[in-house]
Structure formats: C-alpha cells, structure tokens
Amino acid sequence: MSEPAVSVRSLTRRFGDFVAVRxxxxxxxxxxxxxxxxxxxxxxxxxxxxxxxxLAPSAGTVTxxxxxxxxxxxxxxxxxxxxxxxxFSLYLDLTVEENLRFFGAAYGLSRPRVxxxxxxxxxxxxxxxxxxxxxxxxxTGWRQRVALAASLLHEPELLFLDEPxxxxxxxxxxxxxxxxxxxxxxxxxxxxxxxHYMDEAEQCDRLAFILEGELIAEGTPPDLKKExxxxxxxxxxxxxxxxxLAAVRGDAALEDAYLFGSRxxxxxxxxxGDSAMRLLARSGTPAPAEPSLEDVFxxxxxxRAEREKGVA
Numbered sequence: 001m002s003e004p005a006v007s008v009r010s011l012t013r014r015f016g017d018f019v020a021v022r023x024x025x026x027x028x029x030x031x032x033x034x035x036x037x038x039x040x041x042x043x044x045x046x047x048x049x050x051x052x053x054x055l056a057p058s059a060g061t062v063t064x065x066x067x068x069x070x071x072x073x074x075x076x077x078x079x080x081x082x083x084x085x086x087x088f089s090l091y092l093d094l095t096v097e098e099n100l101r102f103f104g105a106a107y108g109l110s111r112p113r114v115x116x117x118x119x120x121x122x123x124x125x126x127x128x129x130x131x132x133x134x135x136x137x138x139x140t141g142w143r144q145r146v147a148l149a150a151s152l153l154h155e156p157e158l159l160f161l162d163e164p165x166x167x168x169x170x171x172x173x174x175x176x177x178x179x180x181x182x183x184x185x186x187x188x189x190x191x192x193x194x195x196h197y198m199d200e201a202e203q204c205d206r207l208a209f210i211l212e213g214e215l216i217a218e219g220t221p222p223d224l225k226k227e228x229x230x231x232x233x234x235x236x237x238x239x240x241x242x243x244x245l246a247a248v249r250g251d252a253a254l255e256d257a258y259l260f261g262s263r264x265x266x267x268x269x270x271x272x273g274d275s276a277m278r279l280l281a282r283s284g285t286p287a288p289a290e291p292s293l294e295d296v297f298x299x300x301x302x303x304r305a306e307r308e309k310g311v312a
Contacts, residue, residue, distance in 0.1 A: 035204030
C-alpha cells in the first residue's frame, strides 16, 4: 500500500458547546476519487474546511502531501490543493476570463501560463464561447463549470469538490465526472468529492459516510454493500403498497422496511432471515434484492439511532 495522499486522525471541531465533527478518522488514497457522503448538516463542509486549512480543528490532525501538517504548514498546504466550495467564490461583475485570470494570478501563474490554462480548461469544460461574458449572466450550472476550472488552473495534487454538481443538468454532471476521472486516473490527482447523488457515489473508488458529525462507515462501494448482503429483500405488493408496509413495519425480524416505488423493501436482522421471509410472504413473493448505497446508508443510520436510543 502506498502512502495515502491525506491522513485524517481523530478530527474534531467544536463551535462553543456544539460539536460539528467528532473524532473522525480516514485515509484518502493517492490518485483516487474519495467520496464523502452525508445529509445536509452532517459535517461534510466543516470537515472539508478543516482539510483545506480554512478552519482550524479543535482536536485531531490532518497530514499528507509528503509530510505536511495542515495546521503547522497551512500556507504550503494550500498551494498544493484546489478547492471548489459549495458556494463558489466567483466575482459576478467580472467576465469569465477575468475571473480565471484573477485566480491564476493568485496562484502565482505567469500570464502566458494563465492564458494557456484558461484555453485548455474552457475547451475541456465547454465554455470557450462564454469567456468574454459577465459571470453574473451565467446559469448556476455554467458558473459551477467556471468555478471548477478556477480550482484547477494551477494543476493541484489534491482537489476538494464540495457538492460540485448541485443544480447541474445531467449532461453537465457527466462532463464533471468525466473530468474527475481523467484527473484521478490519467494525471494521478487525488480528488475528494461530497455529493448527495448516490449514482455519483457509486463511481467513487472509496467512500466515507458521515452523520451528525460522526463517521459511520468507510470503504469501497462493493465492500459497503456487503453490509446488507443476504439481508435485503423485495416484494411486489400489487395495488396496496402502503398497507403492505404498515403490516410489516416494526416487526422484530426486520431492521427496516420501506417502499421502493410500488415495491416493499425490507432488511432482515442478522440471523432472522427465515422469519423475515415468512413475514414478507404475507404481502407477496419475497426475493433477495441488490442493495444500493442509499439502502446501506439508511440501514447504517437506523442502526446508529437504535444504539443511541439503547444507550439513552
């Protein structure tokens, strides 16, 4: 195993009495796409701000990039990464090209190099014709493409993308992800991306799930899905899916039950597969289902809630 690009250990951030991120640890493999998933308010953006050096941790360490420490070597750390925030910072009263030239100068690039990179990225992201246009006239999707280009001007070793495809149409999302893969696989850039889209999470090399400031799972998509392997079942319920759900929800044999379209999905508790099958057979013919990452996250969140309820 090669040394990770970033190593996070016991990372914690408090705001007064509120703990936004609690004791989070994970490694980001070099040259891979690392997905960071969680609902709004779960601590994703706070974690990224600490990883980029924009916010000091209350406890814990972030190290990497050849031995740098994000707190001790903050300025050197920042020069080697790119960051596209959820609320990207473009100047709306400047043209697209003026924005890119400004950020290129801030990264210390020469004028010829800025011009070269502007042309390359504008062509790659499909906004060459928009270079002379005022940024305030662009749609959200186009602004995000420009913001992504700005974060890539200096060819960083490590790229942080915080909800990069929010508000972007499906074609635009595909362009983003094609470029992300090109950067990781073709140029050995390490990418950390937060997303709400589970289909995007499926494309990551490795994932971490965060909930209420705590890491609840970390691994490859196939490994995470093994959490539900052999325990997720699906039933075609016919015309009464809500009645079928009400009939099984809360049964001791099931960890969870929910509707997936008109189908009933249920997760059997460990060791209760036979009891779960008999229960579900009252509503139709149960069959094993292929778990999605959304199934995994919901199951992990419910397990965590049950553990906390038991402690309380």
